Amino acid sequence: MRNWLWKLAVFVAxxxxxxxxxxxxxxxxxxxxxxxxxPLMRLSYRQLDAAIARSEQAKAQWLPELTFSGLQRRQGPxxxxxxxxxxxxxxxxxxxxxxxxxxxxVEFRQxxxxxxxxxxxxxxxxxQVNAVSATVRAVxxxxxLMVTEAYANVLAAQAMEEVARQAVERVKVVLKTAKxxxxxxxxxxxDVLRAEAELAAAEEQLLTARNGVALAKAAxxxxxxxxxxxxxxxxxxxxxxxxxxxxxxxxxxxxQALANRxxxxxxxxxxxxxxxxxxxxxxxxxxxxxxxxxxVRQTKTGFAEDYQWGVNLVVQxxxxxxxxxxxxxxxxxxxxxxxxxxxxxxxRQIALEVEQAVRNFQVALQRLKTARA
Numbered sequence: 001m002r003n004w005l006w007k008l009a010v011f012v013a014x015x016x017x018x019x020x021x022x023x024x025x026x027x028x029x030x031x032x033x034x035x036x037x038x039p040l041m042r043l044s045y046r047q048l049d050a051a052i053a054r055s056e057q058a059k060a061q062w063l064p065e066l067t068f069s070g071l072q073r074r075q076g077p078x079x080x081x082x083x084x085x086x087x088x089x090x091x092x093x094x095x096x097x098x099x100x101x102x103x104x105x106v107e108f109r110q111x112x113x114x115x116x117x118x119x120x121x122x123x124x125x126x127x128q129v130n131a132v133s134a135t136v137r138a139v140x141x142x143x144x145l146m147v148t149e150a151y152a153n154v155l156a157a158q159a160m161e162e163v164a165r166q167a168v169e170r171v172k173v174v175l176k177t178a179k180x181x182x183x184x185x186x187x188x189x190x191d192v193l194r195a196e197a198e199l200a201a202a203e204e205q206l207l208t209a210r211n212g213v214a215l216a217k218a219a220x221x222x223x224x225x226x227x228x229x230x231x232x233x234x235x236x237x238x239x240x241x242x243x244x245x246x247x248x249x250x251x252x253x254x255x256q257a258l259a260n261r262x263x264x265x266x267x268x269x270x271x272x273x274x275x276x277x278x279x280x281x282x283x284x285x286x287x288x289x290x291x292x293x294x295x296v297r298q299t300k301t302g303f304a305e306d307y308q309w310g311v312n313l314v315v316q317x318x319x320x321x322x323x324x325x326x327x328x329x330x331x332x333x334x335x336x337x338x339x340x341x342x343x344x345x346x347x348r349q350i351a352l353e354v355e356q357a358v359r360n361f362q363v364a365l366q367r368l369k370t371a372r373a
Contacts, residue, residue: 024233027151030224034147035140037225044132044139051125051132058125062118064110071103096301104297112291116283124276131269137262143223150220154234157209157216164206171199243365250358254351261350267343274339278332284325290314 035041079097084090111118175195181187218228226232258264293311300306318325 024235026235027148027237030151030220030234031144031147033224034143038143038223040139040143044136048129048132048136051129055122055125055129058121061121062111062114064108067107067109069105069107071101071105073101073103074099075101096303098299098301101299103299106295108291108293110291111288113287113289114283115286115288117280117286117288120276120280120283124273124280127269127273127276131266131273134262134266134269138266141262147220147223150216150223151234152237154213154216154220154232155237157213161206161209161213164202164209168199168202168206171195171202175199240365240368248358248362250355253358254354257350257354258347263346264343264350267339267346271336271339271343274332274336278329278336281325281329281332284328285318287318288316290316 075097076099077097078095078099080093080095082091082093085092175192175198178187178191178195182189182192217232221228221230221232291312292314293309295307295309297307298304
């Protein structure tokens with residue numbers, strides 16, 4: 001009895017799980033799944049992590065640095081000399097170079113004056129983080145569009161399959177009627193042959209429509225990180241909003257897209273970052289003032305104590321670098337020009353995409369209006 005009850009409970013649980021898995025997915029659910037599982041999102045997030053790490057590096061290079069080093073050295077020959085000791089009357093040996101030498105060093109380094117290097121490097125790296133953040137949002141938007149299109153393609157393919165199925169059923173009725181009329185002697189054989197040919201063509205279209213459904217579902221499953229042959233059921237989309245196609249104009253949509261598209265924001269941040277890195281390349285010709293210091297513990301010798309320390313004020317003046325700094329400036333100028341050209345190209349691409357979207361929407365509304373008439 002207990003064994004039977006246990007099997008019944010397992011059956012009910014499996015049935016409930018299958019029923020839950022077979023529930024139709026909504027568009028919002030598909031978008032959420034894709035944003036969590038698609039490798040494009042993982043890639044963009046890792047790129048953002050790398051940009052943040054580079055920003056931290058840019059800040060850290062201007063903060064204090066403290067290093068420790070140790071040295072154990074055996075050398076030879078040893079050097080020593082003897083001097084008389086007036087107290088004991090015996091000579092005393094003093095080693096100048098010992099066989100074993102130990103050194104422990106603590107060093108300190110801090111930039112005092114960078115003459116523009118610090119602010120330019122930190123700002124450039126920060127703008128890069130902002131640019132990659134906008135790129136992440138652009139990837140999210142692109143993925144949402146891809147899922148929405150794949151979702152709509154599945155529904156459209158299913159609708160085409162239903163139309164093809166109804167066509168097959170209609171032609172079957174026509175064929176049945178033609179055969180009945182032929183058997184009754186009131187219709188020629190040609191009517192039967194024509195109906196059979198129409199049925200074969202309709203069945204071929206139904207097969208093509210079913211294949212289109214399978215391909216559309218495979219594409220959507222791929223975006224959702226599922227096996228391409230996984231069964232999937234979708235909820236219908238809401239009816240499109242009513243609008244007169246003739247009243248749609250692309251100009252306001254283009255302005256809105258240029259102001260809000262994350263691709264444009266990313267390029268704006270890239271341009272600002274390129275300007276800061278160009279500034280950094282130019283100020284690298286300026287002097288650099290550093291504060292350094294060290295404390296050393298070492299093996300005592302005849303001429304050296306067992307410790308020493310020092311504090312240094314270092315001023316570096318770049319004099320000659322064989323054209324390295326000048327070439328870096330030219331590279332950064334070219335990078336800035338590339339970013340400006342990319343922004344112009346992106347503006348043109350967005351304007352074209354919006355124009356195409358508006359026109360496609362107008363045509364779709366007109367077709368829907370015609371189909372409903």
